[in-house]
Amino acid sequence: xxxxxxxxxxxxxxxxxxxAAATAFAPANIALCKYxxxxxxxxxxxxxxxxxxxxxxLGSEVTLAPRAGHDRFTLNGQLIAPESxxxxxxxxxxxxxxxxxxxxYDVTATNTVPTAAGLASSASGFAALTLALNELFAWKLxxxxxxxxxxxxxxxxxxxxxEGFVEWHAGRAPTGMDSFxxxxxxxxxxxxxxxVVLSDKEKPIGxxxxxxxxxxxxxxxxxxxxxxxxxxxxxxEAISQRDFTQLGEVAEGNALAMHATMLAARPAILYFLPESxxxxxxxxxxxAEGCEVYFTMDAGPNLKLLFRKADLRxxxxxxPEVQVVAPFAT
Amino acid sequence: xxxxxxxxxxxxxxxxxxxAAATAFAPANIALCKYxxxxxxxxxxxxxxxxxxxxxxLGSEVTLAPRAGHDRFTLNGQLIAPESxxxxxxxxxxxxxxxxxxxxYDVTATNTVPTAAGLASSASGFAALTLALNELFAWKLxxxxxxxxxxxxxxxxxxxxxEGFVEWHAGRAPTGMDSFxxxxxxxxxxxxxxxVVLSDKEKPIGxxxxxxxxxxxxxxxxxxxxxxxxxxxxxxEAISQRDFTQLGEVAEGNALAMHATMLAARPAILYFLPESxxxxxxxxxxxAEGCEVYFTMDAGPNLKLLFRKADLRxxxxxxPEVQVVAPFAT
Numbered sequence: 001x002x003x004x005x006x007x008x009x010x011x012x013x014x015x016x017x018x019x020a021a022a023t024a025f026a027p028a029n030i031a032l033c034k035y036x037x038x039x040x041x042x043x044x045x046x047x048x049x050x051x052x053x054x055x056x057x058l059g060s061e062v063t064l065a066p067r068a069g070h071d072r073f074t075l076n077g078q079l080i081a082p083e084s085x086x087x088x089x090x091x092x093x094x095x096x097x098x099x100x101x102x103x104x105y106d107v108t109a110t111n112t113v114p115t116a117a118g119l120a121s122s123a124s125g126f127a128a129l130t131l132a133l134n135e136l137f138a139w140k141l142x143x144x145x146x147x148x149x150x151x152x153x154x155x156x157x158x159x160x161x162x163e164g165f166v167e168w169h170a171g172r173a174p175t176g177m178d179s180f181x182x183x184x185x186x187x188x189x190x191x192x193x194x195x196v197v198l199s200d201k202e203k204p205i206g207x208x209x210x211x212x213x214x215x216x217x218x219x220x221x222x223x224x225x226x227x228x229x230x231x232x233x234x235x236x237e238a239i240s241q242r243d244f245t246q247l248g249e250v251a252e253g254n255a256l257a258m259h260a261t262m263l264a265a266r267p268a269i270l271y272f273l274p275e276s277x278x279x280x281x282x283x284x285x286x287x288a289e290g291c292e293v294y295f296t297m298d299a300g301p302n303l304k305l306l307f308r309k310a311d312l313r314x315x316x317x318x319x320p321e322v323q324v325v326a327p328f329a330t
Numbered sequence: 331x332x333x334x335x336x337x338x339x340x341x342x343x344x345x346x347x348x349x350a351a352a353t354a355f356a357p358a359n360i361a362l363c364k365y366x367x368x369x370x371x372x373x374x375x376x377x378x379x380x381x382x383x384x385x386x387x388l389g390s391e392v393t394l395a396p397r398a399g400h401d402r403f404t405l406n407g408q409l410i411a412p413e414s415x416x417x418x419x420x421x422x423x424x425x426x427x428x429x430x431x432x433x434x435y436d437v438t439a440t441n442t443v444p445t446a447a448g449l450a451s452s453a454s455g456f457a458a459l460t461l462a463l464n465e466l467f468a469w470k471l472x473x474x475x476x477x478x479x480x481x482x483x484x485x486x487x488x489x490x491x492x493e494g495f496v497e498w499h500a501g502r503a504p505t506g507m508d509s510f511x512x513x514x515x516x517x518x519x520x521x522x523x524x525x526v527v528l529s530d531k532e533k534p535i536g537x538x539x540x541x542x543x544x545x546x547x548x549x550x551x552x553x554x555x556x557x558x559x560x561x562x563x564x565x566x567e568a569i570s571q572r573d574f575t576q577l578g579e580v581a582e583g584n585a586l587a588m589h590a591t592m593l594a595a596r597p598a599i600l601y602f603l604p605e606s607x608x609x610x611x612x613x614x615x616x617x618a619e620g621c622e623v624y625f626t627m628d629a630g631p632n633l634k635l636l637f638r639k640a641d642l643r644x645x646x647x648x649x650p651e652v653q654v655v656a657p658f659a660t
Contacts, residue, residue, distance in 0.1 A: 219553050219556070219557040219560070219587060220550040220553055220557075220587065220590055220591070220594075222553050223549050223550055223552050223553055226549070227549040227550075227594075230549070249596070249597075252598070253594070253596045253597075253598070256593045256594055256598045257549060257550065257593075257594040259593060260550055260590035260591070260593040260594040261550070261590070263586050263587075263589060263590040263593065264550075264557075264583070264586055264587040264590040266579070266583045267579075267583075268582070268583070268586045270607070270610065270611075270614075272602070272607050273607060273611075274604035274605065274607045274608045274611075275604065276607070277600070277602050277603060277604045277606070277607050278604045280600065281600075281603075281604075284600075
């Protein structure tokens with residue numbers, strides 16, 4: 001099935017004329033149980049379900065307006081060259097939603113995630129783009145359907161449609177109509193996320209390619225889906241019981257298992273920098289001293305810490321540069 | 331089956347009186363396809379076969395002599411306390427070979443591997459101890475049987491009974507009588523091993539415990555035996571065809587796969603230090619520049635490089651402190 005066919009099924013039959021402009025915001029999210037491997041590369045359907053926490057005010061704001069001639073992209077106040085990776089991916093996505101062949105978009109995006117924060121902006125970016133499209137054309141789709149549309153831009157964008165803890169169901173249908181995100185009910189006000197930026201250098205390999213190379217060459221990838229299945233159950237249990245130790249242990253274990261599958265790819269995919277290992281040892285040293293802090297890592301060298309409000313000052317001792325997010329702050 | 335029962339089957343029925351003293355040497359070895367996981371902890375029977383290269387003159391020399399009263403251990407010229415880990419493991423092994431309950435050993439061991447070389451001395455140590463016992467009591471056992479005996483002291487010691495490339499067969503028999511080492515015929519004179527010592531600090535966890543924890547808790551361990559099976563075939567093919575690229579790629583991949591299984595253990599076992607990651611990146615940078623060098627790593631932070639004689643000067647540029655071994659130098 002193609003993206004266009006999925007979209008055809010989801011959008012309202014009766015299409016309205018676009019508004020003059022529409023603006024939407026979506027939060028960044030950090031996976032506690034990782035999305036790593038696709039069962040369908042065209043539709044970004046994952047091999048396994050995943051679970052994330054959204055980052056509140058950190059994310060992307062997108063304003064869309066109709067435009068003649070060609071698409072135009074402005075990111076954080078700067079015009080973006082059409083041949084840049086950002087513009088090409090956004091244009092490919094918007095190309096799925098042109099009411100007429102000569103309909104173009106003026107896209108103004110602002111990331112409230114500091115660019116150097118080591119957070120992927122594609123999740124919040126495609127989620128905000130989807131929400132803005134929904135406004136621009138007054139589709140009035142529910143968030144579940146919007147999460148399916150956002151997924152067509154970037155898999156993890158499906159999770160950025162919601163606040164708090166979010167589960168993205170892998171689903172089984174070839175259409176992906178059962179592969180949507182939904183929020184968990186639990187709120188956890190004293191949960192904190194710490195962003196530890198170790199490098200803003202370009203990654204040796206993007207996560208799309210890394211995912212494919214791992215799936216195709218890593219002997220350890222075979223057991224990744226069942227690892228996720230177990231971790232997901234344990235994480236949801238930890239969240240519903242507010243069991244922070246279990247949450248941290250499973251999230252850290254899941255991230256390391258993901259990096260382990262990459263390390264065993266041939267050739268190996270190594271996102272660790274020396275500083276990453278130093279930071280991991282610091283986390284473990286803090287834990288040994290009684291400060292309950294865990295980490296997760298994505299396809300990059302940076303760490304994201306998980307801890308509770310009461311441990312903030314100890315975490316800062318170990319990581320003076322940490323940027324702290326309170327995902328459930330009101 | 332117990333160690334004593336195995337020994338009973340292997341030693342000659344007619345026992346000679348001990349000589350006054352006996353001396354033997356065994357080389358250290360580096361696994362290109364790793365021994366990681368036991369099918370029998372009592373007899374040190376491995377889950378999978380492994381393949382190593384012996385390090386020529388780097389190893390252990392052991393002199394044994396009968397002694398009254400209690401065992402005495404001298405290592406590199408220093409008397410060793412009986413409660414030290416070294417003395418306890420050696421005494422437990424020698425305890426299997428006492429012709430009478432009041433028969434004790436005077437053990438003088440010298441490691442020709444620099445202590446700070448980051449090489450395990452237990453393999454060469456138990457192999458040399460076994461060879462010295464064979465001399466002391468004039469058992470006249472062949473090397474295959476001696477490799478079975480040495481294995482009872484330390485699994486990888488079975489491989490240190492031979493020079494050059496050595497395969498240790500996992501075997502299937504509960505007795506372990508089919509789990510012995512034997513040398514491959516191929517010699518490879520321009521092969522070089524580079525020892526890169528990054529830390530001589532004590533390891534966070536010994537390899538015995540790390541092996542057990544990985545087997546018991548790492549979701550990725552399930553596919554380790556089949557990974558080894560594939561790598562072993564590829565390594566033997568590389569060796570018989572003198573295909574250095576294949577040798578290096580498979581050895582490096584196998585080592586990383588082993589560390590990956592540990593990384594996914596819960597809690598994770600992380601032998602990497604920041605310096606290890608830096609060294610790995612240096613190896614990859616050298617390769618990108620055309621210097622064909624690979625690495626392997628054991629249960630510790632240090633790297634062992636694989637390269638050919640012609641690349642020595644480039645390797646030294648990347649690793650000025652490297653200690654170079656020529657395993658087939660005559």
